[in-house]
Amino acid sequence: MAETIQLGQPPIDVTLKHSTRARRLSLRVSGVDGRVSLTLPRRASMREAQAFLRAKEDWIRGHLDRQPDATSVAPGAVIPIEGHPRLIAETHTKSVRLMQDHLLIPKGSDKAGVRVRAFLKTLARDRLAEASARYATQLGRPFVKITLRDTRSRWGSCTSEGNLMYSWRLILAPAQVLDYVAAHEVAHLAEMNHSAAFWTEVGKLMPDYQHPRKWLRDEGRSLHRYQF
Incomplete structure (x- = not known):
């Protein structure tokens, strides 16, 4: 069963995964969402895991610094649709509408992200x-x-x-x-x-x-x- 520990300051969440197949400690930083995971052989101790992570902390932070910033989908945000940037804008419309440079959403919607995702x-x-x-x-x-x-x-x-x-x-x-x-x-x-x-x-x-x-x-x- 996976567990999570924290590394350094500011803290980095690291998911620990125990594997009967692993022969050595294996570190991974996801290029998709920046999640950090460490796979441990069955006999590896928590002390070994923590020491390994401390030795790799600079490497981990370097990878995380290169991760793209997250964008919350809401009015005023710009997202690409078919590769073309579109500004999400509220207007008096009953449904989401795709325009040349805009994505129009109903005015006053408190679920902009949900509406945009469905569209x-x-x-x-x-x-x-x-x-x-x-x-x-x-x-x-x-x-x-x-x-x-x-x-x-x-x-x-x-x-x-x-x-x-x-x-x-x-x-x-x-x-x-x-x-x-x-x-x-x-x-x-x-x-x-x-x-x-x-x-x-x-x-x-x-x-x-x-x-x-x-x-x-x-x-x-x-x-x-x-x-x-």
Whole structure:
């Protein structure tokens, strides 16, 4: 069972995870949300864990300093939608409306983040369904269904049954990036691996996939900075 301890001042929360498979102490700072975790072998003591963390404190703080600042989604905040910055503004509207440079929300709403998230999830589903259908037709292999989640470890997945899963936060990324993830997951309908044959399929579906793939590697974690 995981437990949490604090390191230094100001305190850093560190999650301790005991593992029967671990052979040594293993430290991780999530590039997505900045969570710090330490995996310990079964026989490691708390004293060893604390000493290890004290020795690594400067390294941990250095990583945390490079984390993107969190943005609370509320009137006045700017969020990217399909890669384009939009100012969230209250107005006399009954529903959330996407404009060229603004995202309009009902005036006086005390649940701005919830409303915006629901709108973005619907938009993400529409865009991902269209892209998935387009690439599946191109590949000649149908998928079964699409589900959306707020995953932190992956942007999409494909099961052997043909079910596709995507992170709805892809709607925040440039449209080409969302398209790339759809092409990537649909390609798994033909190749359930990441072999050379798989990447050949991705290249057939989206010949210029290298650029959005690099964007996702370099900038993808920033999509998790927005708190709804």
